[in-house]
Amino acid sequence: MKRLSYTITLLLALVLISCSEETIEVTDSSQDLKLTTDDKTNIGTYKGVFTTLDSEFRGQIEINIANSNANSFTEKFHKAEIRLQTGEVLFATSKDKITSVYSVEQAVFMSNDISFNFSVNRDGTNPIVSNVIYNNTEADALIAKHTNLAPVETITGTYACFLTCFGHPVLDGTNQTFNLMFTTDASGDTEITTQVVYDEVLYNGIGVQDNCNPDAGTTTDCNIESGNGVDSDEGFIIGVNPVKWNGNHTFNNEATGPGDCSEVSGIFNINTSNNGFVFGFFRNDPIFDCPVSVNTISNNGFNAFTGAGFAPVPSAGQLDSDIIIANGFNGELLNYGGTEVTGVYAKGESTGGESHAGIYAFDISNGGIKDNALGFQPATNDFTPGYIEVKLNNTTGNNLTRFQIDYDIYVLNNKNGSNSLNFSYSNNGVDYTPLDDLDFVSPEGSDGSPWVRTPKSAVFYTLIPNGQNLYLRFTSDEVSGTGGYDEFALDNLELVEAD
Numbered sequence: 001m002k003r004l005s006y007t008i009t010l011l012l013a014l015v016l017i018s019c020s021e022e023t024i025e026v027t028d029s030s031q032d033l034k035l036t037t038d039d040k041t042n043i044g045t046y047k048g049v050f051t052t053l054d055s056e057f058r059g060q061i062e063i064n065i066a067n068s069n070a071n072s073f074t075e076k077f078h079k080a081e082i083r084l085q086t087g088e089v090l091f092a093t094s095k096d097k098i099t100s101v102y103s104v105e106q107a108v109f110m111s112n113d114i115s116f117n118f119s120v121n122r123d124g125t126n127p128i129v130s131n132v133i134y135n136n137t138e139a140d141a142l143i144a145k146h147t148n149l150a151p152v153e154t155i156t157g158t159y160a161c162f163l164t165c166f167g168h169p170v171l172d173g174t175n176q177t178f179n180l181m182f183t184t185d186a187s188g189d190t191e192i193t194t195q196v197v198y199d200e201v202l203y204n205g206i207g208v209q210d211n212c213n214p215d216a217g218t219t220t221d222c223n224i225e226s227g228n229g230v231d232s233d234e235g236f237i238i239g240v241n242p243v244k245w246n247g248n249h250t251f252n253n254e255a256t257g258p259g260d261c262s263e264v265s266g267i268f269n270i271n272t273s274n275n276g277f278v279f280g281f282f283r284n285d286p287i288f289d290c291p292v293s294v295n296t297i298s299n300n301g302f303n304a305f306t307g308a309g310f311a312p313v314p315s316a317g318q319l320d321s322d323i324i325i326a327n328g329f330n331g332e333l334l335n336y337g338g339t340e341v342t343g344v345y346a347k348g349e350s351t352g353g354e355s356h357a358g359i360y361a362f363d364i365s366n367g368g369i370k371d372n373a374l375g376f377q378p379a380t381n382d383f384t385p386g387y388i389e390v391k392l393n394n395t396t397g398n399n400l401t402r403f404q405i406d407y408d409i410y411v412l413n414n415k416n417g418s419n420s421l422n423f424s425y426s427n428n429g430v431d432y433t434p435l436d437d438l439d440f441v442s443p444e445g446s447d448g449s450p451w452v453r454t455p456k457s458a459v460f461y462t463l464i465p466n467g468q469n470l471y472l473r474f475t476s477d478e479v480s481g482t483g484g485y486d487e488f489a490l491d492n493l494e495l496v497e498a499d
Helices: none
Strands: 026-028 044-052 058-067 078-084 089-094 106-109 114-120 126-135 137-146 151-157 155-166 175-184 190-198 201-214 219-226 237-239 243-253 262-272 276-284 325-326 358-363 372-377 387-395 399-414 418-426 452-464 468-479 487-497
Touching: 026 151, 044 126, 044 151, 044 175, 044 190, 058 114, 058 137, 058 452, 078 114, 089 114, 089 126, 114 137, 126 387, 137 175, 137 190, 190 237, 201 243, 219 262, 237 262, 237 468, 358 487, 372 387, 372 399, 387 487, 399 418, 418 452, 418 487, 452 468
Parallel strands: 026 201, 155 452
Antiparallel strands: 044 058, 044 137, 058 078, 078 089, 089 106, 106 114, 114 126, 126 137, 151 175, 155 175, 155 276, 175 190, 190 201, 201 219, 219 243, 237 243, 243 262, 262 276, 325 387, 358 372, 372 487, 387 468, 399 452, 399 487, 418 468
């Protein structure tokens, strides 16, 4: 994971979906896979992608067809190998007699774990894997003939809606299969065939890769997008609604070795029948990740904060108001770039037990080595509601989409009232998306306990183009009870690139 904080580093992400409540079926809008080879025979190697229809397991499949002499009764074994995203490897064999003289119809491959049928024309075109069962679960495989002139490269992954979901009953936060198969040289312009599962329905689609450019190091970056690259940008169709997507393919361009990697990521959209435009992301499984350096931008502790206020050019003990602000005090407003170094915004250092509302540098060490955190004391009409917000600018040169946030909430439960501190994020500073998993409520009724830490962590997805801002908001409000308000502190705030 690339580390981020007051700036961010990540790589764009996204892609396909559908919107249909049908029984299990296969809808194929893909073009015929082209066999660009001088070896027009059904003997040889076939490669492709595999998925269970519940999207739990995905993998790369390779089938090797041995040449059986038409006039010989010598038994030849044909072999299949599937490497799952979990690292497990499945094997299956077939004893069916296959020769280059005849097409293959429903050759049977079997093992204790998996079974399927294999068919192909005598010249190696139109290879089909059907009737796939993996551990009593329905599955599917999509394959193409693999040769030196037409090498096949495969990448498995998932997609989900995390941008604009509108409460979609299937897509909202649910990871489902999104596999890709490059059917000619994957290091340049090529066609792409996709294998996508939506609610246990399989959809095969089309895409293209172009504009491949090596960087100054050891990787090459290519554009990938749905459609045929000429007169259509549709990947496949769900009902009457086209699915469109675009993204990046990044791979290691060195000689084959331990640094091999081949990442994909991107964004999809579809105008659904019942939920309007739905957007989301796709990404490869972690086994394909390209090695990246760990880049720590900042560690957002607040030990140097002394409760001296906010300023765009902060002095010792102050916070940078270009990056972090607080609002919700009666009659007070702090904008980004503003200065507030007195009053409720600068209440100084304290170990807790304050009676006046404001922003404090609370020492949450409970008598140990001093450890300041960014804290606040709520009161009636002060920080009930109120919020602390951090603005991160993307200066990475890349579009960013996948984030993991980690932070600590400290509470001094010295009052009978109960307060909340909830998290939300925004890519425009206007519309905020809450993460319910990060909701926090302090106990009702004073218990006399010292500062108590509650760690919080979650992954979220939003598109932050290069040069744009991501806003992280921590909102406080009264929940219930009377008799005063608990004191809160926020510490160890960290944002990283999610896997």
